[in-house]
Amino acid sequence: MLGKSDATPMIAVRDLDRARKFYEETLGLSEVDDFGEGFMLESGGTRLSIYRSEFAGTNKATALTFDVDDIESEVRDLKGKGIAFEHYDLEGLKADGDIYSGEGMKTAWFKDPDGNILSLLEA
Numbered sequence: 001m002l003g004k005s006d007a008t009p010m011i012a013v014r015d016l017d018r019a020r021k022f023y024e025e026t027l028g029l030s031e032v033d034d035f036g037e038g039f040m041l042e043s044g045g046t047r048l049s050i051y052r053s054e055f056a057g058t059n060k061a062t063a064l065t066f067d068v069d070d071i072e073s074e075v076r077d078l079k080g081k082g083i084a085f086e087h088y089d090l091e092g093l094k095a096d097g098d099i100y101s102g103e104g105m106k107t108a109w110f111k112d113p114d115g116n117i118l119s120l121l122e123a
Contacts, residue, residue, distance in 0.1 A: 002086070003070070003114075006046055006076065008040075008048060008049050008057060009046070009048040009050060009063070009064050009113045010048070010049045010051065011049070011050050011063055011064060011112070011116055012052075012053035012054070012055055012056040012057070012058075012114070012116070013050055013052060013056045013057075013112070013113075013114045013116070014052065014056045014057075014072075014114055015114075016037075016039070016043040016050070016052055016123075017114065018049070018113050019038060019050050019113065021094070021112070021114050022112055023041055023050060024041070024114070025085065026081050026082075027042040027043075027078075028040065029043050029048075030042050031038070032047065036051050037051055037052050038051030038052060043066065044067075045055075048064065055115070056115070057111075057114040057115030057116055058110075059116065059117070060117075061117065062117045062118070062119050063108065063116045063117055063118060064116070064118050064119070065118070065119045065120070065121050066118070066119070066120050067121055068120050068121065068122050069122065070122065071099055071107070071108060071120050071121075072099065074108075074120050075098050075099060075108050075120065076083070076123070078110065079098075080093070083110050084110065085098035085108055085109060085110050086109040086111065086117065088100075088109065089121070093107070095105060096106040104123060105121060105122065105123045106121070106122040107119055107120060107121050107122075108120045108123075
């Protein structure tokens with residue numbers, strides 16, 4: 001069944017040029033393909049698809065999580081590039097500035113230019 005198949009995260013955006021600049025220049029992902037109405041990026045060993053949609057940013061849940069080794073450093077670097085971090089009141093997580101910690105993990109959330117919620121996770 002599907003358990004042996006690769007899966008591709010899909011991120012809807014309104015403006016492909018603005019999204020390309022954000023994901024490549026701000027986040028440091030690499031483009032591996034352009035298919036006209038969108039493009040493919042690579043982050044580590046994962047490929048994700050960025051595509052144009054009128055429904056961009058309508059998901060109110062986390063769309064994509066980046067596994068990181070040093071969340072403090074990543075948050076600092078992203079803030080230096082103008083990223084604002086989101087703050088939530090979530091049971092079981094304790095906030096320390098922009099970073100939340102829970103049992104054996106730390107996380108932080110931010111949005112792309114279309115309002116898609118992205119996160120960092122250090123476990």
